[in-house]
Amino acid sequence: MSSATHQIDQIAWLRDPDVQRMLRVRDDDEAAFGELVEAYQNRLIGIFTHVLHDSSAAEDLAQEAFLRVYRARHRYQPTAKFATWLFRIANNLATNRLRSLSRRKEVSMKGADSGRQSLPNPEQLAAEKSALMPTRQLDNQEMREVVRQSLDTLNDRQRIALLLNKFEHMSYADIAASMDLSVQAVKSLLTRARENLRIQLEPYLTGSPERGSN
Amino acid sequence: MSSDKEKEELIAYLDGELPDESASLVEKSLVDDAAVRSDVEQLTKTFDLLDLLPPAKASDGFAEKTLTAIRTQQSVPHTKVTEKPSPVEKKQPNVYRYAIAWGIRVGAFLGLMFAATAGFNGAFKQSSKPIDELLTEFPVIQRLDEYQEIGDVEFLKTLSESGLFDERDKAPQD
Structure with a gap:
């Protein structure tokens, strides 16, 4: 990228109000940092909760993400939307936490039930769905649980990409920047995620209950 | 598809x-x-x-807790985060730092000297105590063999009162 193009990009990102806030944070404006925390706290905690299945751990991780933002403030350069930068930090934290949880699980349990392992695998889910579906429409609470379980059948990267796509309305390029992947890799990841989700949830769609009873 | x-x-x-x-x-x-x-x-x-997934909501006070955490981690007073010190104030910490550093060095040197002096005096006093005792008791030590032959303190006192030792002490002067 030429230096002129780089400058034009920087000027473009400057229109992002959160980038403006972050530049104030860079100048040690604590009030601006408070505004960013208020603006993003629920969004970060939401992503972490869906990834970790633990709202308390999600809050801890969200706080750690904000602390990292603050510690890095003097090095901040507006080269992307603020949200992209923040969710890149969040993705790194979530990935590290999942890796550490997975390692701990391997060491301590070897197959025992705990945390995410209590969630059904696709076969279990299918069996549960078959039991639930034949004759009646699920209420919202039940349907919410089915959706949550369907989301949990995705692998971690598919789930994070899908959550950023769905709830943060991020473009493929922004998801790629947040997850340190190529745009093509994100495209493939989201395709698999959406397709898996469709397989899991299709039996519950209105007008096709008979599929779930098979 | x-x-x-x-x-x-x-x-x-x-x-x-x-x-x-x-x-x-x-x-x-x-x-x-x-x-x-x-x-x-x-x-x-x-x-x-x-x-359908329920939206997440931060617990009450999450933002304030996060701000408190950054203040704690920074280990500086809150005012320093928002207020920029003047150039004069920026230079003052260096002067203080030098003064404190030299104060610590001088204090450490004086402390070391005091400890060395006190240690030497203590050691000398302890080591000179037996010598003082020997000097005080020297006349007794000189005649220890005689005193041991006498064997009885009361008999020795009787001899002393009779003036036997006085005559003996005077003998060389004659």
């Missing part, structure tokens, strides 16, 4: 990520193929079901 590539194109189309030319191709297949239309409908509906 048949191939992975076609699935990717269809989902990218739904996400608004396709360039115009590729989007036109997907739109054409939507018009021509009922199976593609069914796929799009199912993908859209299942994606929309994610809206």
